[in-house]
Amino acid sequence: MIEVALVKRQGDFLLEVDFCAPADGVLGLVGPSGAGKSTLFSCLAGHTRPDAGRIAVQGRVLYDSAAGINLPPARRGIGVIFQDGLLFPHLSVRRNLRYGAPRPDPALEAQLVEVLALGPLLSRRPGALSGGERQRVAIGRALMARPDLLLLDEPLSALDGGRRDEVMRLLEELRATTSTPMIYISHAAEEIRRLADSVVTLRGGRVVADCAAGPSPCGGRRVAGAVRWV
Numbered sequence: 001m002i003e004v005a006l007v008k009r010q011g012d013f014l015l016e017v018d019f020c021a022p023a024d025g026v027l028g029l030v031g032p033s034g035a036g037k038s039t040l041f042s043c044l045a046g047h048t049r050p051d052a053g054r055i056a057v058q059g060r061v062l063y064d065s066a067a068g069i070n071l072p073p074a075r076r077g078i079g080v081i082f083q084d085g086l087l088f089p090h091l092s093v094r095r096n097l098r099y100g101a102p103r104p105d106p107a108l109e110a111q112l113v114e115v116l117a118l119g120p121l122l123s124r125r126p127g128a129l130s131g132g133e134r135q136r137v138a139i140g141r142a143l144m145a146r147p148d149l150l151l152l153d154e155p156l157s158a159l160d161g162g163r164r165d166e167v168m169r170l171l172e173e174l175r176a177t178t179s180t181p182m183i184y185i186s187h188a189a190e191e192i193r194r195l196a197d198s199v200v201t202l203r204g205g206r207v208v209a210d211c212a213a214g215p216s217p218c219g220g221r222r223v224a225g226a227v228r229w230v
């Protein structure tokens with residue numbers, strides 16, 4: 001279960017959300033520009049400290065203002081992937097991948113190289129990769145840490161049509177083959193339709209309960225009405 005209840009003020013903007021979602025599959029996070037998606041992501045990843053609230057993933061508390069808990073990003077077990085697949089430019093693909101792992105993990109590395117088709121790229125540096133290839137490496141590096149949760153912030157938006165489709169197919173394959181839950185921000189309805197198992201819609205810093213609810217994964221304790229099971 002992914003449990004999120006938090007308040008964060010930024011200037012005139014107030015993010016105030018309270019929802020839960022199953023910790024498997026893909027949760028789509030959608031909403032118009034300025035709705036607070038990136039702010040919520042940043043709070044989940046630990047880059048922004050909420051004013052109050054609680055965040056837990058699989059029962060593990062990452063942030064709890066009442067209990068004085070605020071784990072730093074590196075201890076949250078969360079992998080983050082941004083639009084432009086930030087990689088270390090001076091390291092080879094192989095070393096970028098290994099950088100993600102807290103300790104050597106040859107079995108996982110081999111699996112990811114296979115699934116992400118990185119074999120021919122391993123000795124290249126990021127400057128010699130296409131956008132889609134860079135994004136595949138970024139996904140691999142995040143997964144090398146065996147995260148409890150993967151956050152993807154518009155991972156396809158910097159890619160052209162062909163590359164976008166290539167990485168989308170890969171994400172579909174990952175959803176089917178790994179047990180790592182993902183939260184996926186996108187403006188593209190098509191991406192959400194293909195990838196997301198459930199959806200949270202943000203508007204003006206709040207979760208909008210605009211869809212019929214299925215059974216609540218947390219016993220109706222939270223605003224299950226805000227989560228649409230697609």
Ligand SMILES: Nc1ncnc2c1ncn2[C@@H]1O[C@H](COP(=O)(O)OP(=O)(O)OP(=O)(O)O)[C@@H](O)[C@H]1O
Nearest residue numbers: 010011012013031032033034035036037038039040
């Ligand atoms: N440091 C800041 N200080 C004041 N306001 C901020 C700050 N950072 C973001 N905001 C405001 O918070 C609101 C939410 O921004 P956020 O980036 O989370 O939205 P978003 O849904 O991710 O938008 P987009 O889809 O355009 O990326 C916006 O109104 C933004 O102007």
